[in-house]
Amino acid sequence: MVLWRTVRAVPGWILALALGLVLLVLPWAGLDFSASRQIQLTLILALVVSGLNLSLGYAGELALGQAAMYASGAYIAGLLSKAGHTDILVQLLVAGLGALAVGVVTGIPGLRLGSWSLAMTSFFLVLLVPDVLAIFPRATGGRNGLSGIQSPTLFGTLLDGTGFYLVISVVAILWFAVLRNIVTSRHGIALRVLKQSPVLAASTGISVFRMKLLAYALGAIPAGLAGALFANLDLYVSPEAFSFTFATTVLSASILGGSASVYGALVGAAVMQFGPNQSSGFQQYALVFTGVFLVVGGVLLTGGLARVCRVLVTRLDRMAQPEVNTVATGTGPAPNIPPYKGATLRIRDVSKAFGGNQALKDVSLEALPGTVTALIGPNGSGKTTLLNMVCGFYRTDSGEITLDGAPLHGLTSDGVARAGVARTFQTPNIPAGVTVLEAVASGRYTGHRTSVLAAVLRTPRFRRVRHEDLREAERMLALVGLDHLRDTEAVSLPLGMRRLLEVARALIDAPGVLLLDEAASGLDEHEVERLASLIRQIRDAGGTVVLVEHNFRLVLALADDIAVLAHGQLITTGPPEAIERDPRVLSEYLGVDPAPTAAHTSTDRMTGAATSGENT
């Protein structure tokens, strides 16, 4: 176990680097020709698979188009070579860019709908490859394939077999380093947020479409590189190499290795290359085998071999960990929220109809900095609809919504989030596969930008932003009392803690307006208390809080202003003392008709009853 702890103390990338070095010295360790060729083909396949992983594993979109991008890379490199540009670096650059262009152009229409649209358009793309080639038979050799590619050179010197082996290895190592840097950065977490739920992504200010396109287009680059390498390996390219069978091999390798992992692509590619692709007697059954494999893999192997490894590592970690008896609960003095400037949210005469159902009618509301505005009303009264309109998930039929005078209506939901509206959800929405700390830090994704390139190169700016991300997230966790759980997997938390985590995520970037959608439901007494004191702190710091809540007692205790909705209309607004005694509120919201004589006592009793009723 001590051994295991020592192993774990080594950062993961060291192991990967070591593997890379082994790969580089293999030619001098007596590697024979056929093994060398298999390794080169595995690396080429792994590059394509890792491109698919970006879109399938991280952005959650099945795309089969990698085969087409691979083909474009191969043909670009082949044609360049025939035109006399044999330098492998030039070919790699042009092929990568060409594949990127194909990815962007074909990704845009499919990604607008997502899911099967992308799967189908990209599938279609693969079947189009031979047709496109047939249109230019002179240049591409049509269905006969492209021959006459010259041997690759590097800086003017001809590459021999070993030299080309090294080129492939270096390209693969560099790409995996790039991928690893992207995936472990805030962009990788943003992709997981997107995979979890587009609604969540939009509410943290991530543009769903652009993020998906980013993943899909980035995934095209390694496919293009792989194509260029492949063309130079055999010095011959035929359309058959890019058939649908190849696309399914890539998919199988991705699922086998684990789509949501960096090095899973390598493992999956190795298994497919040394397994099914190897024996020619197997060819006949290859389709059947692949089909069965995809079914079994899809049903049983969620997460692939990478997941199996991860589970194993976690188990060993737990065994190796010295027993901790006392779990430190975060009851220490919570830090204060530094004063910040909230924004004024103004809703004026907003109406919304769904078909014949008038969900909201001429609702006006104002939430000021340094106050808590509560929105209450029975189920179906339009509270959530109003919230969704503020967040840009619904369009307003009429009326306007402004934040510090700037209109929010008409913005996309991610635009609203970037304008400074943060929210929590009725059902906590937390991405899988990230720690509590990362989940909270994801709230800063759009507020503090760094480019993907910066993440790849780990520039000083990127390091600074990441450092701030983590520091701020730790501060937020301390604030909500979850700091002792920072490295736990976020989705494994119980409901109450997940709600507090959402509040922390929403609060991390000092939002102009914080919308809490039934944040207290499902919390136990202590957690409600914690939440209440947190909300008071936010208010005292100058933030604007809008609270949609059923817990009437909590609302009375917290709110400065209460707006009561019923049947899509605002029936009254006012301070808690007034609302508590408003006869219309009592009849609409609490369902009682207070007798004029014993108004006070019966109200108290009914309020209590209603509150406990709502809590169950």
Place this chain on the structure above:
Amino acid sequence: MTLIWGGLALGAVYALVAVCYNIVFISSKTFNFAQAQLIMVGAFVAYTGLVTWKLSVPLVMLLAVASVMALAAIEERLAVRPVKDPHNILVTTLGVSILLNGATQLVWGTQPLNVPFFGGNDVLELFGGQIYPVEIALVLVAVVLVWALTRLSRRFLVGLALLGMSEDREAAMLRGVNVRRLAFGAFAFSGAVAGLLGMFVGPKTFAVATLGASLALKGFVVLAIGGFGSMPGTLVGGLVVGLAEALAARYLGGEYANITVFVILITILLVRPAGLFVRVRERTV
């Protein structure tokens, strides 16, 4: 005119694939990648029944319907129901489609097989063009099937339950609809329809193992044009795709047929992502 008839019949084939997609889509909001392969198997079974075994037409029809329905039922049980992550259904049904491709190649080989049409193979003259009886039959079957399914969904309790289920699965469950059984039933039913269609599609396109992929894609394009879940939309979509493909192949050259359809698909997805016949629904949290 011959060209138009050919295009129409082709469009009818694609529309029929799309109808099958829709049956499954309406019932369980899933997309069965292997649907076109099921039709392909139907065509192969029809070939075996009619040519190899020389059975009578009703018997072959029964055989095709029963065998493909069984296949679809098995697919639902093994490759759709146990999948926990809905994203993975795309992967597993794609797996089934590849599996069926491979299996048909093993059983029937890779050469195209000519499935005879039971309505005769004599060329007819219609409005100055030549047309095969099977082409008339295809167009008729497509129209009748769409009409019947639309009626079924409006008039009968099963249809209403299906529509309710597609609207809100949980609400349907609470109203006493056995959602799982209904989804299974719809899946098996789509298989039965696919088996029957094999009898009609086979004579037009030949029974060949590569049929599945091209049918699957064109069927999808039809769906994208008509709108997911829209039955009348499939007829319009089929019309557009069939004619476009036939005209492009005739006037631009064979290699442009698929590209033209692809361009149509891209255009539709860019201009009207939800299709021509489905309203865009607003998103909810």
